[in-house]
Structures are given as structure tokens and as C-alpha cells.
Amino acid sequence: MTEKMILDGSRVAGEMKETLKGRVEALAAAGTTPCLATILVGDDPASETYVRMKGNACRRLGIESRRIHLDRGTTTGQLTEAIRTLNDDPLVHGILLQHPVPRHIDERAAFEAIAIGKDVDGVTALGFAQNAFGFAAYPSCTPAAILAILDYYRIPIEGKHAVVVGRSPILGKPVSLMLLNRNATVTTCHSKTSDLPGLLRQADIVVAAVGRPRFIQGDWIREGAVVLDAGYNEGNVGDVDYDACLARASAITPVPAGVGPVTIAMLLKHTVDAAEKAAATAGR
Template sequence: MRSTTACLLNGKALAEKIQGDLKELITILQPKIGRPPGLAVLMVGDDPASAVYVRNKERACAKLGMASFGHHFPGQTSQTELEKVIQELNQDPRVDGILVQLPLPPHLDSVALLHTIAPEKDADGLHPMNLGRLVRGESGLRSCTPAGVMRLLEEYQIEVAGKHAVVVGRSILVGKPLGLMLLKKNATVTIAHSRTQNLAEITRQADILIAAVGKPQFITGDMVKQGAVAIDVGINRIVKSDDNAILVGDLDFESVAPVADYITPVPGGIGPMTVAMLLYNTVLSYQDRQ
């Protein structure tokens, strides 16, 4: 049995490095373009977690010298009102990226709102046109969390080609686009989900295991192959008996870390990478629109 534990894949440090590179690029481009890149974030209602995410994005924009156009709407705002605002932002020459902060109140259709965003301003990389480009292997704005996973693997020089990658979770936000990105890098990909039979048998075959199920500490050490790369996309808030809350991932870190060769922490792993790739997409759109 190994006495060592897995090497931590530090998403926080890499996200800071990416943001530093973007800041330099903005410094070069801004005098030529005549304005900074602009990101518009639309938030509806008072979800506390969403409010924290939006504040973090606004702070990150300020740090890079980007313009931030925050739009905070009351919970009862109608679909028509939001679509009108998005259409105005599509036409606004100061705005390069538009993001609708999820989750939305139940009366709103998030898919229809996403379709309203101009594909070239789709900072989250989730518009059907951008997902279609991903399917076809064409360049375009990429879904932020999967792109962050791929960038982290690249930074640590983890070989993907020829490896068996198992993605647990099939959402349009993470599982499906990540499967396509791994395929493009010549991995053999299995996408598992809530209906998968003998899940542990499948996860134990993974050279690269990605947990994106939204269930706290769902993947345990006995479900992981010795020497695997374990990527945790989940972020779950658990309230302890003393009323203090902690953040945990979809991996049971304590039991997985002694088995895996590499592992992402929660927090400090994929979360910061998602924000970094959102900013990257906005700057890419800024650059491409000139």
C-alpha cells in the first residue's frame, strides 16, 4: 500500500496565471481597440450562492481591467423583459460577453434565454451554435468548466491521448461537452450517469476519472483505479452539526487521494478555472470582433 498521496492539481494557481496573461493581452489590445473588453452578467432573484459567484466575476473583471455590466433583476422579472435586455446587450458595442447566472427562478426558460444571446457573445460557450462547432471540431467559444478541466490537464502535462476517460455526469454544462473535448484529444471516452449499471466497475477502469454528478462525496476510493487522475467538478455546500458550512466535491477526497496519482481539491480546483475560462472567452470575443 502506498504511503504517498495524490499530487494536487492547483486550479487556483493556474487561474491566476491565465488571468495575468489576459491582463497583459488587454493592455496591448486596448489602445488599438479604444475600449476595454466588457462582460455583462444577468442575475435574477436573490440566490445567495449566485450572488457570491457574480461578485467574484465582477472582482475578476476589475482586476483585469475589464468593464463589468452587472444586471440584477427582481425574482418576478418576466421572460420577455430578460430577452429584451439580452437583445439590447447583443447590439451594445461595449459588450463582448453575456452570461445568464444560473439557477433562474422556475417561471423562466433558461434555454430560451441562452438561445437569445448572440453566439459570438456567448461567454459561457453553451449556445447551440457553439456546441455545434465543438461537435464538428471547429474553433469557437467553449463551455467554461470543461475547457477549464482540459486546460488544467494540459498545464500538468497529463497525457490524454490513448487513455480511458470516464465522465460521471451527462449534463450539457459539463458531461457532454467534456466528453467531446476529451475525444478531440484522442481519449477513449465513457460517459456514465444515474442509470449506469455497475458504476464502480466502470469508474475503476478510468485512467482519467471526472466526477460531475452534483452529489457530495459520491465517488469513493474503492471506485478509483490505482494511479488514476481524479478530477472533481462538483461543489456541494454541507451544513455541519455546529451550523458551520463546508464545501465538498463529488469525490470523497479522503479516500480517493491515497489511491489516485493526481486529484483536484474543492475548493481551489476546477471552480477558479471556470471563472478564468469565462474571462478567456470574453477576451477572445473582444479580440475576434475587431
């Protein structure tokens, strides 16, 4: 039996952070502290956990984490005004709006209020368009993490058939475009797709981004496929049936310690990138 490759996201993220340390130190020596502002609306426990994790990751690298916690009753107008204030603050380099936001808020309007130069999570329509054309400064972090894992383990993309399960504007759609820009043939599946198992059995690369625990079954995976599980569900399980898919895949990301750590590392990288650009502009 061919040896299985476990795609260790913690290892990839660790090396990314080591590279970032020197860049953060150089910025600090020149008088700039990279700053990521995170906005949380309401009191969703999972969102609070995610924001806290991102804040802790920032502090460990010397990146300032500025947390804005707004009441659940915040209106769309109040949220967009808070975002515009951060846009105008030269000490803030990246803005992250934790989603989902309460239902009464127009999330898309809030995302669009983020200045493109501070859109470090790639959530704006302009950021999405730049990603589609292959020149986004800050592509969506989870799709970028998936590509980073493939590159780290030198898994070929060009000429491969990738099947993406999920079409959200910050995961399924952008990762489909990124794979297409790397010369993969891409099939994007969703809730209306006919014969999903049959399509998955044709895939060289499977990206699970559907948000349903253990949804993708082992017998849906072709022998030797590469499986990247971008899901994270209650109970620390992903969107694929890990043990069953492991039996058939040649390489697979675990959950946890797969795509998640690299997503956070990518967010930190984008924040440092933005801080470097701001420092270079200020020094002209």
C-alpha cells in the same frame, strides 16, 4: 508509494490571468475595454456570490463587469429582451446568464437568445455543436478549464479511458466531447448507469460532474487514476470523497482551489478573445 500530484487550479488560473493582463492593456491602449455582462435573475444567495466573484475577477484585470440584476418575477420574454439589448451593444463583448434561473423561465430559450459571438460560456446550442466538431471559439468554461488543467500538468489524454460522471449540457456532455476530440475513449455516466463503481475502476481519467457531495468513493477509483472534481457543494466539498480518492489517485484536483478558479479564468479569457475579435473587425 508514488508521490501524489495535487492539480492546483489556483496556480493554473494565476498564470492564465498574468497572460491576460498584457492583452487587456493592449486593448485598452487601442481604445477597447473588454466588457462582460452578467445577468442574475432573482435573489439566490449562491448565484449572487458567483456573480460577485466573477465581477471582482474582471475588475482585477481591467475588464469591465456590467451587472444586470432582474427581479425574480421576470418573464422569459423580458429576460430574452434584456439579452438582445446586450447583443446589440457594441461595448459588450461577452454575456453570461447566471444559472439556474427561476423555474417559470424557459432557461433554454434564454440561453439561445445570446448571440454566438458573445456566448463566452458556451451555453447556446450552436456553441455546443461547434464544440462537438472541435472548433468552438468559446467552449463551456468548466469543461475548457478541465482540459486546461490536464494540459498544464502535461497529463496525457490520447488513448486514455475517461469516465465522466454527469451529462449536463454545459458540463458533462461538452467535456465528454472535448475529451473524445482529444482521442480519449470516453464513457459518459448518469443516474441511470448500471454499475457505476465498476466503470470508474476502468478509468484512467475520472471527471466528477454530478452535483452530489462526496458521491464518488475511494474504492471506486483505480490505482493511479487522474481525478478531476468539477463539483462544488455546501461546505466547500466536491463530488468526490477527496481523502479516500487521494489515497488511490496519481493526481487529483482539490475543492476549493481546483477546477473552480480555472473556470473563472477561462471566462475572462473568452471575454478578452471576444473583445480582440470585435476590435479587429471594427478596425477593418
